[in-house]
Amino acid sequence: MKHAEVIRRVRAEARDRGVRWTNQRQIIVDAFITSDDHLTVEELHRRVREIDRTVSAATVYRTVNMLVDIGVAHKGNFGSGSASFECALNKDHHDHLVCLTCGSIREFHHDRIESLQEEIAQSNGFALHHHRMELYGVCAACQKKGATAPGTTPAASGT
Amino acid sequence: MKHAEVIRRVRAEARDRGVRWTNQRQIIVDAFITSDDHLTVEELHRRVREIDRTVSAATVYRTVNMLVDIGVAHKGNFGSGSASFECALNKDHHDHLVCLTCGSIREFHHDRIESLQEEIAQSNGFALHHHRMELYGVCAACQKKGATAPGTTPAASGT
DNA sequence: ATGGATGCAAAGTATTTGCAACCTG
DNA sequence: CAGGTTGCAAATACTTTGCATCCAT
Numbered sequence: 001m002k003h004a005e006v007i008r009r010v011r012a013e014a015r016d017r018g019v020r021w022t023n024q025r026q027i028i029v030d031a032f033i034t035s036d037d038h039l040t041v042e043e044l045h046r047r048v049r050e051i052d053r054t055v056s057a058a059t060v061y062r063t064v065n066m067l068v069d070i071g072v073a074h075k076g077n078f079g080s081g082s083a084s085f086e087c088a089l090n091k092d093h094h095d096h097l098v099c100l101t102c103g104s105i106r107e108f109h110h111d112r113i114e115s116l117q118e119e120i121a122q123s124n125g126f127a128l129h130h131h132r133m134e135l136y137g138v139c140a141a142c143q144k145k146g147a148t149a150p151g152t153t154p155a156a157s158g159t
Numbered sequence: 160m161k162h163a164e165v166i167r168r169v170r171a172e173a174r175d176r177g178v179r180w181t182n183q184r185q186i187i188v189d190a191f192i193t194s195d196d197h198l199t200v201e202e203l204h205r206r207v208r209e210i211d212r213t214v215s216a217a218t219v220y221r222t223v224n225m226l227v228d229i230g231v232a233h234k235g236n237f238g239s240g241s242a243s244f245e246c247a248l249n250k251d252h253h254d255h256l257v258c259l260t261c262g263s264i265r266e267f268h269h270d271r272i273e274s275l276q277e278e279i280a281q282s283n284g285f286a287l288h289h290h291r292m293e294l295y296g297v298c299a300a301c302q303k304k305g306a307t308a309p310g311t312t313p314a315a316s317g318t
Numbered sequence: 319a320t321g322g323a324t325g326c327a328a329a330g331t332a333t334t335t336g337c338a339a340c341c342t343g
Numbered sequence: 344c345a346g347g348t349t350g351c352a353a354a355t356a357c358t359t360t361g362c363a364t365c366c367a368t
Contacts, residue, residue: 020342020347041333056350061333077236082332097285106283113275117294120267125299126256127307133292135276140284149288179322179367200358215325220358241357324365334355341348 006033006072006089013070024048024055028063038076038084038105078105078134095132099139101147106139165192165231165248172229183214187222197235197243197264237264237293254291258298260306265298 001009010029011021031047032039039047045060064085067073073085078098093114094107113133121128138147169188170180190206191198198206204219223244226232232244237257252273253266272292280287297306 018343018347022342022348024349054350058334058351059349062348065334097280097283099285100288106285108279108283110275110279113272113279116269116272116275117292120269120272121256121294121296124256124265124267125302126258126265126294126296127302128294128296129259130296131292131294133276133290135280135285135287135290137280137285137287137289143284143286149286177322181323181367183324213325217326217359218324221323224359320366320368322365322367324363326362328359328361330359331357332355334353336353337349337351339349342346343344 001089003033006087009089010067010070010072013072014066017070019066019070024052024059025063025066027051027055028060029067032064032067032073032085033087033090036087036090038078038086040080040082040084042082044085076132078103079136096134097139098134098136099142100136100149101138101142101145104139104141162192165246168248169226169229169231172231173225176229178225178229183211183218184222186210186214187219188226191223191226191232191244192246192249195246195249197237197245199239199241199243201241203244235291237262238295255293256298257293257295258301259295260297260301260304263298263300 007029010033013019014021014025028044028048031051032044035044035047041057041060041064044064045055045057048055048060064073064075068075068085072088074088076084076086076096078084078096080103091107092109094109095113097106097108099105117131117133118128136149138149166188169192172178173180173184187203187207190210191203194203194206200216200219200223203223204214204216207214207219223232223234227234227244231247233247235243235245235255237243237255239262250266251268253268254272256265256267258264276290276292277287
């Protein structure tokens with residue numbers, strides 16, 4: 001889905017819910033959708049301020065929360081402390097590969113795993129709502145640079 | 160692995176690292192290991208205080224962090240805001256099924272998914288270090304009570 | 319005795335919220 | 344014009360940390 005179409009959709013969702021379309025929201029949503037990345041509020045705020053210096057962090061928080069509420073954004077947490085958000089309209093469901101060295105995030109989708117997850121939920125009597133799956137490791141680029149994963153001193157594990 | 164054995168192992172790890180074995184640590188580790196559950200610091204602190212009222216939250220934080228450091232505990236985050244910890248010595252690797260209604264956590268292990276994760280990492284050039292996978296839904300018990308998952312108003316998704 | 323550990327309170331993060339002014343519909 | 348929205352600052356929630364004191368080794 002392309003930018004303009006996404007904006008249109010978000011505005012429609014907003015209108016239906018009596019959510020007003022302010023200048024700030026236009027800028028924030030615009031910056032948010034423009035980026036394919038997973039953005040933290042801090043980063044998004046930084047980008048928004050390049051366009052309008054007066055927009056506050058509180059408004060960015062309020063806006064991304066609103067986007068999550070109306071199903072336009074997904075909220076994630078990849079161990080960096082702050083939450084990261086990504087647009088839900090641009091792409092299909094996917095999981096994440098997170099580089100422990102450079103923090104880069106790569107997306108992937110695996111049908112078989114998805115169906116296995118369903119099976120697991122069913123055999124445990126769970127009505128599956130959503131899931132999260134993240135693979136943490138060192139990406140190819142960082143490996144070339146000689147990076148190794150942390151925690152090289154496994155103390156104990158297993159039975 | 161049974162309680163006493165775990166304690167012995169933790170103390171050995173501690174000694175090797177020049178970590179002193181205080182009364183507080185004995186109590187905290189004891190309470191921690193005794194429980195199979197996933198405990199938040201708050202909950203663990205509550206249990207510890209039943210034995211020794213003077214132990215501070217800071218010490219509980221310091222202790223669980225130490226346990227994670229030496230590989231005796233795993234830290235998790237199931238959306239409840241506060242982190243939860245579980246003993247790493249009692250059980251093999253597993254993933255989690257989290258009930259969105261009652262918050263209960265069920266563990267499961269699935270070899271095929273584990274190997275698929277390895278494959279995915281490899282085909283993406285990642286050196287896999289660890290992963291997290293959580294299935295969120297409504298457990299059987301809560302379904303019987305008529306609970307439904309939140310977010311019943313899917314606004315948009317996919318392409 | 320020596321240096322790691324503790325309790326307390328203060329400091330840090332990340333995020334939310336009360337409020338008066340402001341702007342969209 | 345009404346009521347949602349904003350910026351600011353204060354408030355939250357969770358976790359870490361400085362410091363004087365204490366205690367395991």
